[in-house]
Amino acid sequence: MEAAMTPIKDGEDAMPLGDAADAALAGASPERRCIVTREALEKDQLIRFVLGPDNAVVPDLAENLPGRGYWVTASRKVLAEAVKKNAFAKAMQAPVKPAPDLVDRIAGMIDRQIVDLLGLARRSGSLVTGFEKVDVALRTGKAVLLIEAKDAGADGRAKLARHTLPGVEIWAPLGAEQLGRAIGRDYAVHVAVAPGGLANRLKAVLRRQQGLIDDGVAGAGHAPAQPRTE
Known part of the structure; x- marks a missing residue:
């Protein structure tokens, strides 16, 4: 029986990374919400970002950096849209500016x-x-x-x-x-x-x-x- 998912607030992890609650899902992949499409997907369909020093947008492919995670669908088109429209600034509520070559x-x-x-x-x-x-x-x-x-x-x-x-x-x-x-x-x-x-x-x-x-x-x-x- 699948675990019930709680609503995910935009720009938040569904639960703290590394939390014991992940283990309680018996190996299931908790869902996260894309800050661009707002679609909830499993983690291997998304890429995690964190707010880094000097308001940098930092990709966290290993999903182990501290801080709140912001997730974007692992699609070149969606990632390019996140950069073009700077969806990170709105989600992170900070004056961030992603690098133009972030997708590459x-x-x-x-x-x-x-x-x-x-x-x-x-x-x-x-x-x-x-x-x-x-x-x-x-x-x-x-x-x-x-x-x-x-x-x-x-x-x-x-x-x-x-x-x-x-x-x-x-x-x-x-x-x-x-x-x-x-x-x-x-x-x-x-x-x-x-x-x-x-x-x-x-x-x-x-x-x-x-x-x-x-x-x-x-x-x-x-x-x-x-x-x-x-």
């Missing part, structure tokens, strides 16, 4: 998050790479996430997709060289991640990256592939 900075931060989380997964032993090892992990249900290079060959992708069990998410967020550097190799084409906290965090960040694709905003430069579940 966030896109770069998300890319770095993906790289860092892949590195953590490698060091923790919850990641395998190489076609044969990835194939075995997918066939035996030992992977919940398949990450492929954007420039991977269509044949290899198709073969792995045929062996992927239902519920496995497939993403292509990075090129082969960048994916390789993330896991300590010259390049990598296919990476499988085992179930667990790191896989869940990667999924959340990958969904945010997907929102930063070009959805009608001039100058957008990110276009990660759509996720697939087989």
Whole structure:
């Protein structure tokens, strides 16, 4: 049975971050309200901001900075609107002025998050790479996430997709060289991640990256592939 949600005031967290109430939701993702659209969404569909020193608008992708959180939908279009109309000033009730390149900075931060989380997964032993090892992990249900290079060959992708069990998410967020550097190799084409906290965090960040694709905003430069579940 889902926990009942209490109304969310604009510009406020639904509950204090890190509060024991989060744990009481048994792993559910509490909703937050976007300060632009005013739509209540789960946290992995939004990006948190805090009011920083000198009235700076500070992205908090890790969601651990102190202070009240202000949430914006993880969409290039909505973020661009927040910057253009300075929705932050109204929500924060402070004379803030977001950086003109805030959206592109966030896109770069998300890319770095993906790289860092892949590195953590490698060091923790919850990641395998190489076609044969990835194939075995997918066939035996030992992977919940398949990450492929954007420039991977269509044949290899198709073969792995045929062996992927239902519920496995497939993403292509990075090129082969960048994916390789993330896991300590010259390049990598296919990476499988085992179930667990790191896989869940990667999924959340990958969904945010997907929102930063070009959805009608001039100058957008990110276009990660759509996720697939087989």
